[in-house]
Structures are given as structure tokens and as C-alpha cells.
Amino acid sequence: xxxxxxNIEIHFASYGTATKTIVLxxxxxxxxTMWDYFVQEYSKTYRxxxxxxxxxxxxPCLGYVHTMEDQADAVHAVLQYLKVDKATIMGHSMGGYxxxxxxxxxxELVTGIVLQNSSSLPDSDxxxxxxxxxxxxxxxxxxxxVRMSIANLFxxxxxxxxxxxxxxxxxxxxxxxxxxxxxxxxxMKVRKSRESLLHTANVPxxxxxxxKDQSLPYDEHAPQAKGTPVKLVTYPHGHMAHIExxxxxxxxxxxxFKGV
Numbered sequence: 412x413x414x415x416x417x418n419i420e421i422h423f424a425s426y427g428t429a430t431k432t433i434v435l436x437x438x439x440x441x442x443x444t445m446w447d448y449f450v451q452e453y454s455k456t457y458r459x460x461x462x463x464x465x466x467x468x469x470x471p472c473l474g475y476v477h478t479m480e481d482q483a484d485a486v487h488a489v490l491q492y493l494k495v496d497k498a499t500i501m502g503h504s505m506g507g508y509x510x511x512x513x514x515x516x517x518x519e520l521v522t523g524i525v526l527q528n529s530s531s532l533p534d535s536d537x538x539x540x541x542x543x544x545x546x547x548x549x550x551x552x553x554x555x556x557v558r559m560s561i562a563n564l565f566x567x568x569x570x571x572x573x574x575x576x577x578x579x580x581x582x583x584x585x586x587x588x589x590x591x592x593x594x595x596x597x598x599m600k601v602r603k604s605r606e607s608l609l610h611t612a613n614v615p616x617x618x619x620x621x622x623k624d625q626s627l628p629y630d631e632h633a634p635q636a637k638g639t640p641v642k643l644v645t646y647p648h649g650h651m652a653h654i655e656x657x658x659x660x661x662x663x664x665x666x667x668f669k670g671v
Contacts, residue, residue: 412425413469414488414489416485416488417473419470419471419472419473420469420470420471421462421463422443422462422468422469422470423443423463424461425458426453426460426461427455427456427459429458431456431457431458431499431668431671432495432497433460433499434459434495434499434500435450435453435459436464436486436500436501436502436507436509437462437464437502437503437505437506438503438504439504439505439596440467440561440587440592441503441583441584442463442467443462443463443468445503445653446461446653448653448657449653449661449664452661453664453665456668458495460490460493460495460498462485462489464477464482464486464506464509465477465481465591465594466588466590466594466595471588472588472591473485474594476594476601477591477595477597478598478601479505479508479509479512479599480516482509482598483517486509487516487517487520495520497521499523499524500514500521500523500525501527501664502526503528504528504650505595506527507525507526507527508529508530508599508602510524510526511526511608512602514605514608515605515608521614522671523616523667523668525616525619525667526616527619527653527660528619528620528621528626528650528651529619529627530632531605531606531608531609531635532631533602533604534602539600542597542600543600545596546593546596550589550593553589553592556592557581557584557585558585564626565648565649565650565655566621566623566648566649566655569648573654573655606635614671615640616641616642617641617664617667618641618642619645619663620643620644620645621645621648621649621651621652621655622645622646622648623647623648623649624650625650626650629645646659646660
């Protein structure tokens, strides 16, 4: 399915006919197919919506910087088209940043938030520098950048075990246009802190982190949940809990959804 939006087409899918809705937002270099396994399970009980975010999957780029607010507005356009007035938003990595931006912009639409290997914190100065290096590397050799980036999302001990999954993810990520990669990196680099939402949101929030996540180091990001009503769940692997801890994440999120 697709809708016209600001002279581009946003591609998305909707599964199931239940009244309670789950919106799944993929991460950087991913697309809506990353959720296929979870869609099969979630749609038995819920209506499930997946979206190719700006510059990813089949959705073209909207500009040269895709801010988290830009992405959230695109998600909102899809939900308006589908006449969804309430939803729980689950996002992986960049998708979690967008989920928080969406919750800030459209709080009346949100019934719960799942931040899977994601964070409410902005990029540190060091991280911004690394984003700039990544942008330069992408412009020089996007293929090399993508191939290296995907493997590093998994904990080191899992890379051989999930070698086929890594190769499949690389093949998909390599279809992301150069402009889409750079626009996402630029948008993530300038995102603001939404840590206050963890304290003030009047909906349940689940934060999922990995002990060996190189993208979001656990010791830096776990403290954001302290002193908040956020439920923190920790898995022993890397940045890809939907693959590395698939069954555990499925059970945890299904339990969470029951309470929203």
C-alpha cells in the first residue's frame, strides 16, 4: 500500500482487523520487512502497521536531511490515511527515536511506546563526530560502509551464528539510496533529547537494551530509565534484539501490549 505525501509515495502495510493497533518502525538501513516474524505473531491479536520510513525501503527521500520530526510527520500521515486514532508505537534504534518524536508531536494518539535498542538521549559530541565520519565514508564508498556497519550491529560472538541473517540484511541495506543514508545520519545527528518524556509520558514505556550493544553502549543508556516509570529489559547480546533475542523479545512485547 502507498499514499501520496509531499510529492513522494510512502509505502506501508496493514495487517489484521483488531481495534488495538501496533505501529512498527524500522531502524537505520532497514525497512518494514525487518518485522515480518513479529507481524505474524502480533497480528493474531492486534492490527499491525509497518512503514518504510523516508529514504528507506520503497519510500523515496523527502530531502537531504530527514529529521526525526520529519519522519514522525510521515508516520502520522499514514495513520491519518488509515483512520487510526490510537496506537502503540514500537521502534528499533532510529525507529525508537522517531517513536519518541511522534509521542511528543502527537501525544493524544499514543497508548504505549517500545524503544527496542534505542534511546531518548541525543547524540554526544563524540557520536556527532562519528556521524560526520560516517557521512564522509558513505559518500566515498557506500557499499563498504554498509557491509561493515551491519556486522557490527551484532554482538561479536553472534556474528558467525547469524552469518546468513547478516548477509541478508546487507543485501537489503545496500538497496538504501545514498541520499537516504546521508539524510538519516544527518537527522539522527541533530535530534534533541527526549529524556523528559520518560518522566512525563502518561503511557507505558518499555526500553530494551543489549549488554553488548556497540551502537548504544549499555552503561551510557541504561541510566536514562532510573527514577522513571519506564520498564527496562536487558538482553545479553548486541543491537539486534529482534534477531539475537527474538523469542524473548516477542514474549516481552506481547506481555507489554496486554497492558496498554
